[in-house]
Amino acid sequence: MDFGSFLKAPEMKIRIVTYRDIFQDKAMIENRFGEEYRDRSAVIKLDPADLKQLSVKKGETVIVKNSYGTVVVKAEESxxxxxxxxxxxxxxxxxxxxxxxxxxxGTGVPKFKDISATVTSAKGQKVTELEL
Known part of the structure; x- marks a missing residue:
């Protein structure tokens, strides 16, 4: 075991804004549980400086978590x-x-535009699978 295996991966606080994507919608219509839909949907787009701070490269997986849940998705540059x-x-x-x-x-509408979470590297982990 090397010394690096004892170090905790860098973690940072982020604010997430969700959005609609026409290419993701097309993939969902074709196959909601298909690979293309997952590839377009299970992603987080980060500022290049944030990727560098996390020591994560484009296409690697990250863990995004908050008090409501935890998910593993692929990181991309915004x-x-x-x-x-x-x-x-x-x-x-x-x-x-x-x-x-x-x-x-009391509005009946969840807050999709301002989600507080933390993100850290998930090297070697797979994207969270949807349960059917």
Whole structure:
């Protein structure tokens, strides 16, 4: 065992904004439980500086968790030119819904646009599978 195996992976607090994606919607219509839908939905888009801080490369898995749930998804660069350190984006999907509070403050609508969570590397782990 090497010394690095005792070190905890870097973890950071993030705010998640969910969004709709037309390509994800197309994949869902074709096969909600298919590989293309999972590949377009089980992702989190992070600022390049956040990926570097987490020591995560594009396409590697990360653990995203908060008091409502935990999910393993693939990390991607957001592609936005303006830095947005600490703010991440996830498509609205079963994976992002695992992190959404059931509290609606009487509106009946969950808060999809401002989810607090932590993210850390999940090297070697697979994306969370949906239970049928």
């Amino acid at each position: 592609g936005y030119e303006t830095p947005h350190k600490g703010i991440a984006y996830m498509p609205k999907s079963p994976w992002s819904n695992m992190l959404v509070s059931d509290e609606t403050s």
